[in-house]
Amino acid sequence: MKKRTALIVGLAAGVIAAAAGLLAALGYLPVIAAELVAVVAFPAFVIFIALWWNAKSGEEDIPFIGY
Amino acid sequence: MIEYLLFATFIGLLFHGIHRKVIARVQGRPGPPIWQEILHTLKFSFKETWIPKTASQTLFVGIVFVAIAIWSGALFILLSGGSILLLFAVYLLHKIVEHGMGLSTGSPYTKFGAIRSVISAASELPLLVTVVAIYFFTRSLSIADITAYQEVNGPLLIIAFPAAVAMYLVILSKMHYGPFSIIEAKEIVSGNMTEHFGVWRAGLEVAYALKTYVLLYAFVLIFIGSLPLWLALLAMLIVLVSLSFVCAVTPMLSPYDTVTIQSLVTGALIIYIVILGVVMG
Amino acid sequence: MFNLPNPQIGGPELFVLEFGDIVAYFSPYTAVLFAFALLFTVLVIVSRPERQVDIAFGGDAYYTKEVEPDLLRFQRFMAIACGLATLGAMVTGDVFNFTLFASMIGITNIGIVAAYRNRHVLNAAFQYGIVAMLATVPLFGGAAIVLSSTGTLSMWELFTAAVAVPLIAKAFLVLGVMGEGMAPFYIAKAEITRAQGAPFILMVHVSSLLLFLRVMEIVISM
Numbered sequence: 194m195k196k197r198t199a200l201i202v203g204l205a206a207g208v209i210a211a212a213a214g215l216l217a218a219l220g221y222l223p224v225i226a227a228e229l230v231a232v233v234a235f236p237a238f239v240i241f242i243a244l245w246w247n248a249k250s251g252e253e254d255i256p257f258i259g260y
Numbered sequence: 261m262i263e264y265l266l267f268a269t270f271i272g273l274l275f276h277g278i279h280r281k282v283i284a285r286v287q288g289r290p291g292p293p294i295w296q297e298i299l300h301t302l303k304f305s306f307k308e309t310w311i312p313k314t315a316s317q318t319l320f321v322g323i324v325f326v327a328i329a330i331w332s333g334a335l336f337i338l339l340s341g342g343s344i345l346l347l348f349a350v351y352l353l354h355k356i357v358e359h360g361m362g363l364s365t366g367s368p369y370t371k372f373g374a375i376r377s378v379i380s381a382a383s384e385l386p387l388l389v390t391v392v393a394i395y396f397f398t399r400s401l402s403i404a405d406i407t408a409y410q411e412v413n414g415p416l417l418i419i420a421f422p423a424a425v426a427m428y429l430v431i432l433s434k435m436h437y438g439p440f441s442i443i444e445a446k447e448i449v450s451g452n453m454t455e456h457f458g459v460w461r462a463g464l465e466v467a468y469a470l471k472t473y474v475l476l477y478a479f480v481l482i483f484i485g486s487l488p489l490w491l492a493l494l495a496m497l498i499v500l501v502s503l504s505f506v507c508a509v510t511p512m513l514s515p516y517d518t519v520t521i522q523s524l525v526t527g528a529l530i531i532y533i534v535i536l537g538v539v540m541g
Numbered sequence: 542m543f544n545l546p547n548p549q550i551g552g553p554e555l556f557v558l559e560f561g562d563i564v565a566y567f568s569p570y571t572a573v574l575f576a577f578a579l580l581f582t583v584l585v586i587v588s589r590p591e592r593q594v595d596i597a598f599g600g601d602a603y604y605t606k607e608v609e610p611d612l613l614r615f616q617r618f619m620a621i622a623c624g625l626a627t628l629g630a631m632v633t634g635d636v637f638n639f640t641l642f643a644s645m646i647g648i649t650n651i652g653i654v655a656a657y658r659n660r661h662v663l664n665a666a667f668q669y670g671i672v673a674m675l676a677t678v679p680l681f682g683g684a685a686i687v688l689s690s691t692g693t694l695s696m697w698e699l700f701t702a703a704v705a706v707p708l709i710a711k712a713f714l715v716l717g718v719m720g721e722g723m724a725p726f727y728i729a730k731a732e733i734t735r736a737q738g739a740p741f742i743l744m745v746h747v748s749s750l751l752l753f754l755r756v757m758e759i760v761i762s763m
Contacts, residue, residue, distance in 0.1 A: 214261035228336040231261035236328035239466050243305035243459040314605055316739045318588030346570050349754050353577055359746050363739035366591035378729035401550050
């Protein structure tokens, strides 16, 4: 997976979960629906954000792997 | 919604850190700083990550998502005053997660962790007994009704003390470094978590933090009643520290003894239920 | 028209599907169980088994086992059937249908375990098969007692306070489901140290636990 894809998926999941929470708070969405969205989106948010920040950008030095 | 989850993750990780610190102090060691588990999770998330070649790839990755999702769901069940039967269901689904995590890699260590997870199925039964005992008193399984009952009749901790002991044992059997945590014993490396490294392990740490938060919060909510947040956190901390003392002074039991003790406790509680059934009709 | 008589146990009904007098339904509780069963059925369909690593004791050597395609196909078929039976057991609103799905889960579990050609594994599958067969007696017996003592098998009737289900019927149902759901113990005894097929073997676990959770709800509600 590309670094960029991971960022997009992670951010999208985070934004969707936050938006669902906001909509539920404003009364546009039933609370149970917002909770369902958060349950599905939160794992994706955690995993993909972590995958994004540990992905290599492709410009690192070759690590020392012994003589 | 996501802010609750982030808060619970953060507090859960902090609780894990406090747990380690208390264990260390009881055993006369300085111990790590209490934010160690937060750093730990961040550290894992920065490590290089891939999927082992022998693993069942979809299951290997999918199980981490499931682990986080079920405990997020459990947190919302608590917050919205849902049914404790549903909470019990999530707790049993966690068993499937442990099992799937161990099986999916192909490593013998994780498989042994998974087998130990299966044979210690007795660790779930005390929770079921708790559910039934509470039903005897409140005639409802919804958390909202249970807290309402406690406002009228006083905390269930006093009314149904054996049920509280059972749930305490359930939480204890899921704590790290506890007497019953045979599935992650060091003689099988890290048990069923052995092959989940890097981001996958960070995800699992998040799930376990949520699990600790949810179980402690459920204990406070079910047996003490609904409290303001800071007081609830304080009560959870007290329960946690008492658990840490137990973990610090008991060695890890052998799998056989673990199952024996859990079954004995379950048996004792079933007798309690029968007595309750006879006395209360 | 349909109102679940006791929403304080698994929550109010969310969705009702009527097949004549057999009425399937979702409450929040069964909906969660259904979603979980569906998730793992999908995982079974899309994932490939792991390649198990075995250590040769007494040395540093280890080797990975090869997965036979025939074995894989059969186990996957059985696991999907098991998933479908679990889905059925989660949504059904009829005690007899529930027992039917439970016994079907037992049969498919035997299939998943017995697929692997290894003496210890087949022994375990045989023993589990006997237990599962024995368990059908209390399982269907429980449903029969429910029918004969109350005149109905519909959970919509049985869950109301007016209908009293004898304790022996509840005990028989739980006993039957415990027998059908014993599979994970037999697997722990022999299978998973020797055989591969993680997603399929996991299905045994998923079905047994979900069956157990569902029967708890039914027995507490009745």
